[in-house]
Amino acid sequence: MEDCLAKKVEITVSEAEKRTGRNAMNMQETYTAYLIETRAVESQSEGQCAPVDSLWRRYSEFELLRNYLSVTYPHIVVPPLPEKRADFVWHKLSADNMDPDFVERRRIGLENFLLRVASHPVLCQDKICYSFLTQEGGWKEMVNETGFQLKADSRLKALNATFRVKNPDKRFTELKHYSDELQSVISHLLRVRARVADRLYGVYKVHGNYGRVFSEWSAIEKEMGDGLQSAGHHMDVYAASIDDILEEEEHYADQLKEYLFYAEALRAVCRKHELMQYDLEMAAQDLTSKKQQCEELATGTVRTFSLKGMTSKLFGQETPEQREAKLKVLEEQIQEGEEQLKSKNLEGRDFVKSAWADIERFKEQKNHDLKEALISYAVMQISMCKKGIQVWTNAKECFSKM
């Protein structure tokens, strides 16, 4: 972590702005642009305020960056972006992407994404990453020039393909299983949390009706009037308090959502390993069968049934020259194959080593972050209870004076 970008540069996504422009099909569109500000940390410690560099980026450019990083560093658990569309919405929240609350939460999520990338020992060193933060114009072209798109397509295919690996690394199999469980349990949790929030909202808001009726009722009462009126006021306060409470909880939900999406990134690394392992096994299998073919040709024995063998028996055998030529080709292929196998093996081992290092780093980060999130949830509940106690103590006093 010594040389990571986050320690040298302060990064914020400070503003969000609505823009209109023309899209690829020359149709008018509205989108939100986010202001990224960077400021060198070192000069700050000298008591001077360093100049702020800033540029505007939209969500699709963040997506491009992330895709590039996922493809270029398949062994890294790449930090996820905040959700593209509002999901797990409860009735008060808007599912509209242009809704100011959604935009605000997205701004925070994008800042979090940049901070995660900047504090990652490997990712922060990437040049494309650096120029995302510093070079407004021409960045897209720079990314496309890396040619990562080709790898991106095959990667997408691989992530979704089904194939069977004979000897996977057990740790990755377990990890993939874990990432599936994590995804499933967090989405279930978020769904129910949204429903709980909805219901809690209902309970609080209906109490607001007390306020109105008490106030009207107090008008026809003499002795009870004051008590009713002031109690009604406290009921209004109670009803209004739920808005802030649930807004805060939304941040907690966002923290969980980050790890929901992280689970996908984790799964991608496991799949990459599977793919490499499968590739390796196929290459080894191919090599073995070529060696066998070689042996058969050389000794003239047919150990395995092959259509070619049958046809040659039926229609006559090849000439010695033909056999020589075939043997030569095979021997070349075998040599190539052996070299490829060696390098694939090396690649595989390197991948496992570096992936596992990042996975360990990720595990520690996840445990720390989730524990803190749970603690912050408890703090929120405590604050909500204290507010409730305050309001109902006041209300009780008013009622007792009725």
Add this chain to the structure above:
Amino acid sequence: DTSLAEVNSFSSSVPISPSSMINQYKLEDEPELRDLFITVDDPESHITAIETFITYRVVTKTSRSEFDSSEYEVRRRYQDFLWLKSKLEEAHPTLIIPPLPEKFIMKGMVERFSEEFIETRRKALHKFLNRIADHPTLTFNEDFKIFLTAQAWELSSHKKQGPGLLSRMGQTVRAVASSVRGGGVKNRPEMFTEMNNYMEAFSQKINVLDKIAHRIYKEEREYFHEMKEYGPIHTLWSASEEDIAESLKGVASCIDKCCKATEKKMAGLSENLLPILHEYVLYSEILMGVLKRRDQIQGELDSKVDANKKADKDLFSEEIGKLEDKVECANNALKADWDRWKQNMQCDMRSTFTNVAENNLRYYEECLATWESFLASQTVELHMEEDSEDRP
């Protein structure tokens, strides 16, 4: 406090909630003067060839000399309560007779003989009899005494006496006719117009409050159902974790405890606030009826006075004198009972809403303690971790 001890000593198979006993106490400012204690409990279902019905046990304990015994136990069905109420209305047309629970409750789609329905009804019947017992006039009503003491066959033979159905119907027809003619409103004293206005406004408010209270109960119940699902997800999650398993289980346990506290809060609402608001919804109807009957009595006088004027001679002076007395009695009775009713209403509202506040306080305090102890356990862990990191 011997009177309280007396009541407690016979609390039998069906315990009466202490809060309802306290409510009874608050009805009168001089509880030591109470000499009539009534409980309604032990619903029993009876199946005959024609019908199925429920009877309730009514136990009376008294030190009054008018009663032959100091303790009575009888069984009564809803019909008997209806009979008592109509007798009281007949005898005291301008007194505020306490409300009876309704015949059916359609809105909750509660089955006629479901446990919930029977219990709600039993509590309301208990309230009804005790309100009568606490009323300075009604408590000495003869039919009331018979209701409390007569055996089943005695009661049915007594019921058959008294003005027949036809004469009662005639009374109702005349009353309705008089009210249609706007009888009694012209010369209505200012005080009763104020009462009318108040009751119209009160009736509207109490109905809205009743709806709000039911809505709150419904929302709490929905919240409770979601919370029941919420906690266990954390436990499920903890099964795939190591480091954060304990924290997750802690959160699960906190949510479950808060869930149970919500259940308690709901019970408090249904035991206290909902029945009281409902009672006062019924009371507002009763009061409008009482005011109408007063107007009718006034109307009788007014129409006789008009008839007298038209006749030119003092034909009806004797009748008018009697009617004037009747009006004065009715007005005084109503005025006194109105004041008493208002005081009781204020008392009931104060204690009920205070109880609601206390319920909520208890809920929040319980939840607070739960989360605070979870937080403490987490920070202890954090400190332990920090300590172990510091060590070489």
